Amino acid sequence: MAIGAVLTLAASGLTVLSSPTASAEPCGGIGGPGSSPLFGSSGSAGGGPEKNPRGPQGQLPAISGNATSVAWVTGPLSPNNTYDRFGISGTDLGISWDNGSGQTLMAFGDTFGNCSVTGAQWRSNVLLRSDDKNLADGITVADGVPGDSTSGAVVEPAGFASEVVPSLGVAGVEDTVIPTAAISIGGVQYMNYMSVRSWGAPGRWVTNFSAIATSKDNGQSWQTAAATIRVNAGITIPAFPQVEERNGKYQMNAYAEGQDGYIYQFGTPNGRFGAAFVARVKPEEILDLTKYEYSTQDQAKPWSTNVADSKSVVTEPVSELSVAWNDTLKRYVMLYGNEVDRTIVARTSEKPEGPWSAPKTLLNSRQTSGGIYAPYIHPLSSGNDLYFTASRWSDYNVLLLRTNVDVLK
Template structure:
């Protein structure tokens, strides 16, 4: 089948599987990044993330409780400063209606500008619902990261300004990818990776069905949303949906039990002309897998090839043939080629050790080096997670964003790559 006929048939199959999903009886409570004792559903602090993203507000400091960032230092890594939050240099509360957010996945838009995608975000902490949005986008033209990331003002209708806003709320960043916001159905939609190809933006996100114990959650699927106006508007391509329901429909690439290995993702442009997609299962305790595809075919799951670990046949068109390239636990990873090391660098969180680690490899499929700790448990006080490599990193300094639960905001850090040599 091709064209519209194939799209309708595949869409019907995907809809059938997703609508027929089993509902898991995970507890539902509330996240309180505005200053409560809990945290979002994946938080190491122990609460679950409810459908409203809030305990109701009222009486809280509208700006939240973020504090100035005390220096974070390890043997090879140090903090640069907050990127988001009321006390950040960007003052995202007054300028974008953001008191708390996480992730900050950054990528070059193909024209030298950096786009950053964020997860569940909050605004005025004193109102009901705390102005929760499932996801947001910020833009930056800053190429000097030594003093932090500067985000320009948002301008309604301006597709290169600091964020996506409307004329009726010019200081309030709009959500970019919709979500049903229904407990045990679709609680939220969270970006996990993004890349630009020929001036078009591609955002890989996960549809979260429900939150479970700390570091664990259930996804409905992962999918790719596409923007042709520099992140101003997005539309999900249904042919990119990877259903995560333990079901396989022969001949339908979107519905395969092994698609559970690619629910959270990272993109890296290969030096061989391929685009590499690194995947992990939902949650923070899975292994990492890798696929490759020609950039022009990013939206066609039938064109992906998967690393098998077999020297005689290293790539397969069958997702079920994919084998681990990094052993678990791998959470919220990012990967990029690094000119200084002449290797690929992978950053991720190790949930069992409470650390941020790095690995290197000559080829995306590995073998990958052993882990080097960038921030150990002692340096990640407050729960630092989700290290995403910044595309403007150069020389011996690798800059990356990371989030901290206790402040529920995003910071910029840098690490000395000499620690990864050898």
């Protein structure tokens, strides 16, 4: 299905939406909605000749307690100096996964470069790579080499980080395309992303669809698998599994490798106030929506191939979640943001479908100003160390944090 056809179908959207995280935006402008408040087509990035070209990033916030700050991952003040090396003054998310060959890939959301130019060199998303195996002092990213699929970034000839999954960049049609989850299966990379149609009031946005893009060259190039598009149109057309009202439950996602051989996909609606749902699929069938099974939370019939039977496994509000098996705890760990309490929380469970433990607060708004959101578990977490990336809104950049899994017991 072509993107244009999908956008035509998505005439209305599921409106399970959210509140803002903080009051700044990428080039130091006024607060906007969502994890990315920008209209890619309009150049409203806060950019302009009066702006600092390098953006608003400050020093690493000193965070301690159940979570501690380790180092900036992105930004001009990070050890990676992503502004001078990749043209990145600000970005968010930093979803990380093992590429299957021991290298960590990281997908970022809306990204900005020189804030003093119109449009601030906006890109919908970028991708970095790291060979760093020691996270105690942060994540090191090597130089990007054009055309080199193992180098530190997907870059253009001048070293400028490229947009890897294109968006139309048209406000009200397809404003941007934002990664929400990724996983490697058999040497192929799979990235789940959301197509954002429009930003609403602060913290609120509407998606056209979610979909899976694949890469066979270690993230260098991506192609959307049309059969994986989950249209968010608020309607159901029985002959088309892609157009089902309940597909709105899987607009933002997280992947986890199950201990039973399944891939588990956790989903939430667009925005930050929805509940979390879970589906499972065999790795070799990840691109076939008809093969997914959804947790019904019914002991008599726990799984169904009908997405309409999907019931929540964690109640709202759940935003930008990540899930991974933890060998130390022998349980799955889930991290996500609670936008009502302004906290980053963790839950654990013996099974992906739950029951999940009560939430444990890792970070709250009183510990740091600037609004930290989007906690994504790093695949090299081991022993008692659970590492995760998160984004700080006031700096609009990604940092690495660490927690001791003992606090989750």
